[in-house]
Amino acid sequence: MDFITQNLPQTLMVIGIVALIIEVAVLGLSTFILLFFGLSLFLTGLLMSFGILPDSLTTALWSNTVVTAGLAVALWKPLKQMQNRVDKKQVNSDFAELTFVLTSDVTEQGLTTHQYSGISWKLKSEQPIIAGTEVLVTKKEVGVMWVTPKS
Structure with missing residues (x-):
């Protein structure tokens, strides 16, 4: 536990990147929860690394709560529209010359x-x-x- 608290910004950024990889590679952006959470963890770790936010667990908890909620509100509608976009292009398959x-x-x-x-x-x-x-x-x-x- 000491290792995590002593390297909190780096730990948050690594966990954020892992969450983003799982969301994109495994889930294919089907749920946006890990996307918002991963971005929030990465941004919080980045802000702590630059000294903008204090390096504490309480700050990490509150910052991730606020940033995750803010990202969800800001990005939900555009991402949902992107996800619902349907390609109407006809695809050729083994039926093409039947x-x-x-x-x-x-x-x-x-x-x-x-x-x-x-x-x-x-x-x-x-x-x-x-x-x-x-x-x-x-x-x-x-x-x-x-x-x-x-x-």
Whole structure:
């Protein structure tokens, strides 16, 4: 315990960096609590190292309480917006060049199914396609393949 109290600023900065590494590397910024706490510990240790804050456990406790709360209030909304940002870009996958011949008619209603990779996919098309036509998968959704006639 003496080692920690004698080197309190460095200890706080190391614990803060460890908390930040856990938040970013392990949790992937899914919870912001360790982010705020890690930044608070690091800032408090830094301020103690420069002599701006006194080097005591009581100061460390109160400073971390205030700085963590301040960071949470200041950064919560921007970080939440960043986390909720969704990329609408279509991703090419192993469906990109999938073609097959229809066994029954396909419409926009999705009443026809097709077995692929052990899953029964609903088939939809913006225009009606008759059975026996070779089709190309153009878009994928959860459980749905959108197809067009192959040209």
